[in-house]
Amino acid sequence: QKEVEQNSGPLSVPEGAIASLNCTYSDRGSQSFFWYRQYSGKSPELIMFIYSNGDKEDGRFTAQLNKASQYVSLLIRDSQPSDSATYLCAVESNNDMRFGAGTRLTVKP
């Protein structure tokens, strides 16, 4: 059974801090990794994707992938109240996509 695990949270950080979201996966053959943001009552939207080991930065967001340790993380710098949402980790392998249950992030003003 391919598993994707996330801490459900809630994770609470003050405005301006760095929020760190983590995700582990069980299938070593996984190829593509995605972070989606889902606001309450809305559908998921893509924040970042990463395919290779290392870091990938996009604005305030940095995705980190470590295939040897089978984890992928998302860092949000200078967190804003508008970043408050549930963050879903998704892992693709062999034409199958598995999502984690999501981590709820709250950024307090």
Add this chain to the structure above:
Amino acid sequence: ETGVTQTPRHLVMGMTNKKSLKCEQHLGHNAMYWYKQSAKKPLELMFVYSLEERVENNSVPSRFSPECPNSSHLFLHLHTLQPEDSALYLCASSLTGFNTEAFFGQGTRLTVV
């Protein structure tokens, strides 16, 4: 607006009813998906269509029946559902397969009574 439109947004149906969910994408994508999202559970992939052919069926009960008449439209036909089928049903599309960004519709909130 993501370019993926789902109707209806809300649906209440009895266990003996037959209803259909509709999804339409205007993005020129070749792959479309149905997902089920239940409270505090991961998104569950139900069906995948690539170039109008079904390529994945994750052991979904036969009371859910997908239909993809063309690359822009996807349906989920429902019949004799159970209360535990109550959930948010999300449609998504992507340019090719899973290794490309998926765009989600707003979902249909289904309640089975």
